[in-house]
Amino acid sequence: MREITKKELEQLVQRRPELQVCSEALAQATQLLAEVYRRGGKLLCCGNGGSAADAAHIVGELMKSFCLPRPVTADEKSALLASSAKNGAMLAENLHRALPAVSLAGEISLSTAFANDAIPQLTFAQQVFGLGNAGDALLAISTSGNSENCVYAAETAKAKGMQVIALTGAKGSALSAIADVTVKAPETETYRIQECHLPLYHALCLALEAEFFAKDAE
Incomplete structure (x- = not known):
């Protein structure tokens, strides 16, 4: 990991000291995704409710310039x-x-069709099965870490040879048992977990952008 990338992660702790407990896992998640992108892979993101909005937000930061120019x-x-x-x-x-990323929460026609025709809890898993390739990554966002559709998606991702990152709350969970890396926000109340998730994934996106698009990037 480049020094400029490490600095982006360090700045998160300077801004939000309470997230120090997440720093090691966040660095691991950054390194995992950097390796995925170097191999030509992509990131799939999923979540429910506010976490669905977070999944879309992450895709928006990765697929275009965030804070650095990307000519x-x-x-x-x-x-x-x-x-x-x-x-x-x-x-x-x-x-x-761009750093290729797709939100699985945005495919309304596919999701509703699959929910109607098959099993609603498998809508994310179906998209992982159809879109995911060995060497890609899944980022599953769940404040509880136990959302069934995210767990099924993570299990499917592992079967496809993908790596899995979970973004959860402080408690142990089904997702953390599956994931290669789990970033646990140090909160247990849903809205407080979500308040931590935004600066965590912003730092992740900033670090990845620095890794690939800072002027001295090789």
Whole structure:
């Protein structure tokens, strides 16, 4: 992990000292995802309610510039210019490099169809089964750590050869028993756990952006 990446994680503790207890697991999650992205993999995210909104939020930070510029590479610029004499320059100027991520909570048509035709608790698992590949990662967000649809998704991810990160509350859980890394917010009340989750995943996204898009990135 690059020094600039470590600094992003250290700054979280400076801002939110109560999250010091999460720092080691958060660093492990960052390292795991950095390796996934270096291999050309992607991240799938899932959660319910507020955690579904968090999953979408994470995807938004990873798929475009967050705090650092992410200009396209020279090769990408050449390909875009070659693709369209009219729009290639505009595309090359305005598109951002991405860290591929997908929220499984956003596929309403698929989720409702599968819930109606099969088993509702397996809607995330079905998407993991269809989209996930060996070398990808799943981030399952659950304040209890026991949400059935997230647990089924995590089990399916492991069967696909994926790695699993869980973002939960302080208590042990079914997800933490499955996950390669569990980041446990130091709270037990749902809304307080969610208040911790946002700075935790912001730090994760900032660290990943620094890892790949800081000016001295190799």
